[in-house]
Amino acid sequence: MGAEDFPDQQQRSPYFSEEHSMLRDVIRRFIAKEVLPFADQWEINGYVPRELLRKMGEQGFLGIRQSEAFGGAAMNVLGTVVLAEELGRSTFGGFAITVLVHTDMASPHLQHAGNPAQLERLMPDLVAGRKIAAVAMTEAGAGSDLASMRTTARLDGDHYVLNGAKMFITNGVHGDIYFVAAKTGGPGRSHGGISMFIVEKGMPGFSVARPLSKQGWLSSDTAELVFDECRVPVQNLLGEENKGFYSLVRNLQNERITLGAQALGEASRAIEITLDYVTQRTAFGQTLWEKQAIRQKMAMLLAKVEAARQLLYNTAWRDAQGQTVVAEVSMIKALCGELVNEVMYACQQFHGGFGYMREAPIERMVRDARVQSIGGGATEVMLEEVAKRMV
Incomplete structure (x- = not known):
């Protein structure tokens, strides 16, 4: 088994259709062509170019959840999970969150609460990437x-x-x-x-x-x-x-599923990158992969990521069926936010001194992951949401 096998675990999930698999492939190819060659410069500039976001709009990536009347694809939350995972796998968390705030944390407020005039005036530009939310x-x-x-x-x-x-x-x-x-x-x-x-x-x-x-x-x-x-x-x-609180709470559910999916995309890609590194890097006459402690640690991290992914997928599917999943969404946000940091810490450790250098993707990924246990609902707040539903 090599690193390339891990994404297939996602595509074989019974929760996703052929349409989801096609969407995943298209997003991944787009990122390889339009994002990865340029994203280091975006880190320096401090923002994602508007032209890139318009290109994403042209590809339909910014309207996955929006009505077909406004140029969207009208998919459910499983479409969001695919998008967020793939953006997380890009290894550029700043790029990923720029897009996901627009698509799944801001625009849904208009989608759910906007009146016909507001939707007609604003939604087409949001779906096309002509305006950013x-x-x-x-x-x-x-x-x-x-x-x-x-x-x-x-x-x-x-x-x-x-x-x-x-x-x-x-x-x-x-x-x-x-x-x-x-x-x-x-x-x-x-x-x-x-x-x-x-x-x-x-x-x-x-x-x-x-x-x-x-x-x-x-x-x-x-x-x-x-x-x-x-x-x-x-x-x-x-x-x-005076009813805005309920709009905020409703959308926080979607936001937290989105952040969980992004975190798992990041964690999966970090494991793949690190596997490639440790199977090639030698020390004391052996590859690092031949060190039992390293390969067992990576195996356990993969097990945790796959377990969290199944919770995410099942919860997203249940949400799409209209079931109440408030506790599960809070679990996802707490679990994935902490897990991605655990994965990044170990992966950077296994990269040794190289993992501390700015030229190593894992160094950036460690910095980007830290906020996952803070933003969108801190771990402690999420655990309280779970705890008060236990009794």
């Missing part, structure tokens, strides 16, 4: 605790006026459409007082305060956003006033 709910003092957000919106005639700031917003610098959460129900910690708004680049009072420098995901642009008496037309209210 971001979701702005996190604040410096309110991450997983959404009820603590301090950004407010008050009705003033035919506009809402937003005041506050959002932090750690992926696609924040180069985005065009922002789905912003703000308090409309007065002060306090009420979940019922949150509303969602469509804020578009150039609206008065909206600005990018600063791009943020990160440990990893270097090719994703991340920003702090400021709303200073930002006037948003009433027709840009997304869904019902």
Whole structure:
């Protein structure tokens, strides 16, 4: 068995159709041609070029879950899993999250809560990659605790006026459409007082305060956003006033499945890369693979990744059937976020000094993986979501 055998384990899964296999192959070929030769420069630049995202739109990758009426493929969450795994396998986490925030963390807010006029005006451009989306709910003092957000919106005639700031917003610098959460129900910690708004680049009072420098995901642009008496037309209210919390919670389920799939794609590729390395690198007259401790550790890591993958696939399939999978999604986010870091640590260790060099893909992958146990719901928060459903 060689590294090339591992992806076949995914394609043989009973949860996926021939359509999914074709999608996986097309995405993988696209990444090999359009991403891998150029992505090192994107890491230096700090963002993924808009031309690349438009190419992805032309290929249909940005509309996998969207309605055919807007140019999408109308697939279910299993299509997202295929996309996220393959983007994770690219080894460039910043590129992967740039795309996945647009497709599966931001755009679904419009898909689920947008009225016909909003969908008709905005969705075709999002599916085609002509405009890029971001979701702005996190604040410096309110991450997983959404009820603590301090950004407010008050009705003033035919506009809402937003005041506050959002932090750690992926696609924040180069985005065009922002789905912003703000308090409309007065002060306090009420979940019922949150509303969602469509804020578009150039609206008065909206600005990018600063791009943020990160440990990893270097090719994703991340920003702090400021709303200073930002006037948003009433027709840009997304869904019902004071019902935005439920929209956020609904989409967090999809976001966490997506992040789990990305993490497993990264972990699988790290194992493959490391297997290639240890079967060729010699030390003390043997390849590293001939060292029992190394091959047994890698075998156990593969077992853990495959077990997590089956949980992911089964949960995604159940979600597509309309079943309630809140606990399982939280398990996936906690498990995969921790597991990808365990895999990266061991794989870098087995690369020795070379694994610490910037020229080694595993060095970048280690940095990129660290946030997987933080973003989208920290491990500790996810475990609490599981624990409170155990009794």
